[in-house]
Amino acid sequence: MPASREDGGPLPAPAIAANGLRKSYGDKTVLDGVDLAVPSGTVFALLGPNGAGKTTAVKILSTLVRPDAGRVGVGGHDLATQPQLVRAAIGVTGQFSAVDGLITGTENMLLMADLHHLPKAEGRRVAAELLARFDLTEAAGKPASTYSGGMKRRLDIAMTLVGNPRIIFLDEPTTGLDPRSRHGMWQIIRELVADGTTVFLTTQYLEEADELADRIAVLHNGVIAAEGTAEELKRLVPGGHVRLRFTDPAAYRAAARALPEAARDDDALTLAAPSDGSQRALRSVLDRLDAAGAEADELTVHTPDLDDVFFALTGNPAVPARTAPAGAASVEENAR
Template sequence: MTTKQVQPAIAVTGLRKSYGDHVVLDGVDLTVQQGTIFSLLGANGAGKTTTVKILSTLIGADAGDARVAGHDLAGNPDAVRAAIGVTGQFSAVDNLLTGSENLRLMADLHHLPRGEGRRRAAELLEQFDLVEAAGKPVSTYSGGMRRRLDLAMTLVGSPSVIFLDEPTTGLDPRSRRSMWQIVRDLVAGGVTIFLTTQYLEEADELSDRIAVLDQGRLVAEGTSDELKRRIPGGHVRLRFADPRVLETAVHALGEVSRDNDALALRVPSDGSMRSLKTLIDRLDDRAIEVDELSVHTPDLDDVFLALTGNPTHEKVTTR
């Protein structure tokens, strides 16, 4: 019995885009599986927004092949548009309308029957905790409320793939975490999310896979843990209750950094289960008792800096 292979939500090969002599995307390849969150990281000007614009049919590519939601981007852009939703860096809501009116307008644009459109608007207002504000002009909404409404409008057409281009830019920490939970809930319901962000914590918190874009090229891709293990500096910290045990461990483990005051050793490690198991086995074989063990790996800041060579880190921030 053969297992039917599920096609990816997004599949891109050799994507290229230039403006005159300025190369924005230089042969980008990426695959996004259905029902996952894929994050594209990069400093301003790296090509993140251009990638989203191409994959959402807003601009054309100079070269390359792409399929989105099973449809060929160049050959059937209308089918791609019908299957996707896009939320940009700035809310595309009408300040003069109420939240409810914005959603009903979007339902009309999707040619939903009047009754169905009203039902859909009511469902989304409930889902995004906007019921109390539904009758108020959007001009009175906070930044977080506007972003939630913007995403709700994207969902009126029930897209299977959603492009979120820096969706939490400018939001306070509480609103950002509220948006994170909304994104998780969407993916739990089967939606695929393609996320671009400058907030490394956001990518680390949400993503199933992360790609790093630098000057138009993908320089790395993997899970957050896989990317962190590529960067030197990871280690396991061992703390002991007895100085004599510490001394025994030093002789048993070889190259380690020691902290005599804390009775601790720092053992180089890539953070993988294999290396951790090897270390524990060596300790067990010599009956060395460890009072406390903790694993320390580089964070995404370290990954980004190492991969892009951006010494100032001026455009990529964490919160």
């Protein structure tokens, strides 16, 4: 029976599934029993500090490195027994550009078309279409060494798409880009997913994961410290609260009596009631205000951002397991 979403519809079949993934280099364990499930047509972001094993995970999932243990399926194919079928289903854009700066943008594209054994006419057509899609037509006849960082990254992804992959691995694709180029890359990724492509993204930019990812996993010390949506992960760490502002001092005092755990600012007539940001927690605050006959003039929900989550999960193993979202692994569960 297929899994179901909260709205009752079936979940997309996993484009990538890994169970018990392990990899060591000498006495250094890089991946220590990693489980991953990436639904088709989504963006999955893998976060982690330098040396956490993000690039190793990408290399394994894209057939570049063999795991020491574990089972992996990519695009419905077994990584161990069907690597060629996996390679036919994927595209990879690494941390370092695969663009050859000595030849033109068009020549880079045609080289990829040859590697994919496309007929000459089809290769030229695909190259022209992708160069136009990535706004590189005007620069197509110039050596790639003359391109800006953002243009090289766009060409890199265009080259990745020559084989029409269903799954794309983007290993820190916006590293070194200026903010404008980074936002342009985000739009490209959104368009790829809108067309049904699955994107496996590694990044050190937490804002990038927050903006793009349907699900996020935090890799630390070779294990998945936590996984969930951005909002679920933000509830993992303390500091969330509901901020209530009043203009009526009497209503403020009534609310303070109803919410004794709330931090008070008597000068500003505001209360900050601890909350994990969930609908249930918000409803509890509102019910207690209603029972006290106190109406706030302004209500805002504040949750920790992904920076807070990242530092808590990778630098503070005391995050309580009970705060983890359903289906997410906590730091305590993975400590071993």
